[in-house]
Amino acid sequence: xxxxxxxxxxxxxxxxxxxxxxxxxxxxxxxxxxxxxxxxxxxxxxxxxxxxxxxxxxxxxxxxxxxxxxxxxxxxxxxxxxxxxxxxxxxxxxxxxxxxxxxxxxxxxxxxxxxxxxxxxxxxxxxxxxxxxxxxxxxxxxxxxxxxxxxxxxxxxxxxxxxxxxxxxxxxxxxxxxxxxxxxxxxxxxxxxxxxxxxxxxxxxxxxxxxxxxxxxxxxxxxxxxxxxxxxxxxxxxxxxxxxxxxxxxxxxxxxxxxxxxxxxxxxxxxxxxxxxxxx
Amino acid sequence: xxxxxxxxxxxxxxxxxxxxxxxxxxxxxxxxxxxxxxxxxxxxxxxxxxxxxxxxxxxxxxxxxxxxxxxxxxxxxxxxxxxxxxxxxxxxxxxxxxxxxxxxxxxxxxxxxxxxxxxxxxxxxxxxxxxxxxxxxxxxxxxxxxxxxxxxxxxxxxxxxxxxxxxxxxxxxxxxxxxxxxxxxxxxxxxxxxxxxxxxxxxxxxxxxxxxxxxxxxxxxxxxxxxxxxxxxxxxxxxxxxxxxxxxxxxxxxxxxxxxxxxxxxxxxxxxxxxxxxxxxxxxxxxxxxxxxxxxxxxxxxxxxxxxxxxxxxx
Numbered sequence: 367x368x369x370x371x372x373x374x375x376x377x378x379x380x381x382x383x384x385x386x387x388x389x390x391x392x393x394x395x396x397x398x399x400x401x402x403x404x405x406x407x408x409x410x411x412x413x414x415x416x417x418x419x420x421x422x423x424x425x426x427x428x429x430x431x432x433x434x435x436x437x438x439x440x441x442x443x444x445x446x447x448x449x450x451x452x453x454x455x456x457x458x459x460x461x462x463x464x465x466x467x468x469x470x471x472x473x474x475x476x477x478x479x480x481x482x483x484x485x486x487x488x489x490x491x492x493x494x495x496x497x498x499x500x501x502x503x504x505x506x507x508x509x510x511x512x513x514x515x516x517x518x519x520x521x522x523x524x525x526x527x528x529x530x531x532x533x534x535x536x537x538x539x540x541x542x543x544x545x546x547x548x549x550x551x552x553x554x555x556x557x558x559x560x561x562x563x564x565x566x567x568x569x570x571x572x573x574x575x576x577x578x579x580x581x582x583x584x585x586x587x588x589x590x591x592x593x594x595x596x597x598x599x600x601x602x603x604x605x606x607x608x609x610x611x612x613x614x615x616x617x618x619x620x621x622x623x624x625x626x627x628x629x630x631x632x633x634x635x636x637x638x639x640x641x642x643x644x645x646x
Numbered sequence: 647x648x649x650x651x652x653x654x655x656x657x658x659x660x661x662x663x664x665x666x667x668x669x670x671x672x673x674x675x676x677x678x679x680x681x682x683x684x685x686x687x688x689x690x691x692x693x694x695x696x697x698x699x700x701x702x703x704x705x706x707x708x709x710x711x712x713x714x715x716x717x718x719x720x721x722x723x724x725x726x727x728x729x730x731x732x733x734x735x736x737x738x739x740x741x742x743x744x745x746x747x748x749x750x751x752x753x754x755x756x757x758x759x760x761x762x763x764x765x766x767x768x769x770x771x772x773x774x775x776x777x778x779x780x781x782x783x784x785x786x787x788x789x790x791x792x793x794x795x796x797x798x799x800x801x802x803x804x805x806x807x808x809x810x811x812x813x814x815x816x817x818x819x820x821x822x823x824x825x826x827x828x829x830x831x832x833x834x835x836x837x838x839x840x841x842x843x844x845x846x847x848x849x850x851x852x853x854x855x856x857x858x859x860x861x862x863x864x865x866x867x868x869x870x871x872x873x874x875x876x877x878x879x880x881x882x883x884x885x886x887x888x889x890x891x892x893x894x895x896x897x898x899x900x901x902x903x904x905x906x907x908x909x910x911x912x913x914x915x916x917x918x919x920x921x922x923x924x925x926x927x928x929x930x931x932x933x934x935x936x937x938x939x940x941x942x943x944x945x946x947x948x949x950x951x952x953x954x955x956x957x958x959x960x961x
Binding site: 373374376377380381383384385386387388390391392394395397398399401402405449450453454456457458460461462466467469470472473474475476477478479480481482483484485487488490491492511514515518542543544547568569571572573574575578579582599602603606607614617618621624625628629632636 | 665666668669670672673674676677678679680681683684686687690691693694741742743744745746748749750753762764765766767768769771772773774775776777778779780782783784825828829832856857858859861862879882883885886887888889893913916917920921933936939940943944946947948950951
């Protein structure tokens with residue numbers, strides 16, 4: 367048997383190694399956030415939010431179209447993906463203890479691991495090729511596909527947390543199953559589902575790869591959802607790999623805007639959930 | 647003659663049943679849609695890449711010649727770049743993720759668990775393209791000026807660390823991927839360790855084990871297959887990661903033993919060339935790379951889920 371002293375030292379060193387691992391894991395987050403803030407803030411001004419990109423060589427200009435485009439594409443994606451996901455989640459939680467339920471659950475889990483770029487290829491094949499047009503709504507479909515598994519699985523999990531007593535009470539009062547599900551069960555689980563939805567939205571808002579060949583990009587305003595549309599992530603990418611210093615500056619500022627947007631969604635999602643836990 | 651009561655009763659009930667059946671059917675339709683989308687994804691990619699599949703056969707994954715002008719397409723350099731950068735990412739990320747998840751689930755004081763876990767999840771929330779931007783302007787110059795000269799001086803006898811210091815290359819790609827998969831592996835591992843029954847811990851403590859011995863002798867053996875699953879999930883993410891690695895790996899389709907030299911990944915070549923691809927065969931070849939990526943990541947995901955479920959089965 368090892369001596370007590372030896373075991374104690376080993377215990378302490380392993381624990382120290384684990385603390386170090388956490389520190390190392392968090393360092394990149396701190397570094398990235400610091401750099402994005404420092405580099406991005408100097409380009410932050412009113413025209414960044416209100417003006418179109420300037421042609422190469424001219425300084426100034428903004429990303430108004432990309433900011434609006436991101437909101438538009440993500441909004442459309444949520445309008446498509448959230449209802450489908452919630453309804454699929456309802457099926458899994460309320461009726462899904464069967465073979466079909468298992469299959470769907472499995473498909474959703476597998477889908478959450480599909481690389482986002484292949485989702486882009488898929489939507490290119492089914493929409494862009496057929497309409498012969500890059501468009502905001504092709505981008506929205508790609509993002510909707512990406513958020514679908516998350517929304518479905520979190521909806522299911524949260525609906526399952528609703529006590530059966532509530533369902534039984536509603537049915538016992540003569541309410542039909544569908545009304546009980548929508549008005550009692552879904553409403554009870556709503557704050558949790560909202561958290562899941564916000565996390566899913568935050569995740570897809572920063573996606574670039576699936577937009578490259580669906581929404582594409584645009585240096586001007588898109589006049590309809592059937593046109594190529596600029597988005598913040600794609601704009602950051604194009605500007606970051608360009609050779610122009612001015613564009614690099616704009617990329618940092620755009621990254622700051624995007625990160626703030628995504629982190630706000632994340633933090634408020636958790637805040638919503640905490641409110642819920644406190645009141646119950 | 648029926649009484650009004652008995653005529654109304656079944657009618658009333660059947661109407662309600664119809665509403666319920668409709669509702670169930672509607673939700674089932676949306677649920678089935680998920681399966682349909684996944685299946686259609688596979689079909690669609692197979693369809694788009696048919697020309698290339700037929701034209702090149704197995705040569706596609708054995709040839710290193712990628713020449714759009716002559717319509718010769720061999721994907722080996724991209725496969726190599728993807729596999730090596732992902733393995734490098736695993737080598738860097740697995741020890742860190744394991745340490746972090748052990749700390750988060752076993753060692754951390756209760757008041758620190760939630761905020762620390764939250765920070766790690768935020769790491770996953772930062773968009774890929776932002777990591778890429780940071781990689782281009784901060785990480786790569788740092789590697790070029792500090793890390794690579796240092797590695798070259800100390801370990802330069804190994805072929806891994808030879809050649810000019812460029813910053814952009816396999817090493818940068820591996821590091822960026824490692825940063826991005828650490829939160830995945832950590833959070834899944836943490837869930838798996840949470841699912842280890844407390845009696846195992848209590849039993850070991852009662853026998854006089856130290857905290858780290860409890861982890862080593864009670865928690866890890868029980869959680870092992872789930873932890874392997876977590877690592878495979880991380881690998882799946884690394885293989886499919888696109889933007890960040892495209893921005894730092896240098897995008898040159900060559901196979902080199904040195905980690906300093908530029909490389910190219912499957913996802914990057916799709917991202918870079920797809921919209922500029924002219925000619926059906928070129929498009930099909932890129933789609934075939936996408937198909938390969940899809941098949942491999944789906945297979946890895948299935949294996950990983952099964953392994954994780956052996957320890958922590960959700961619902």
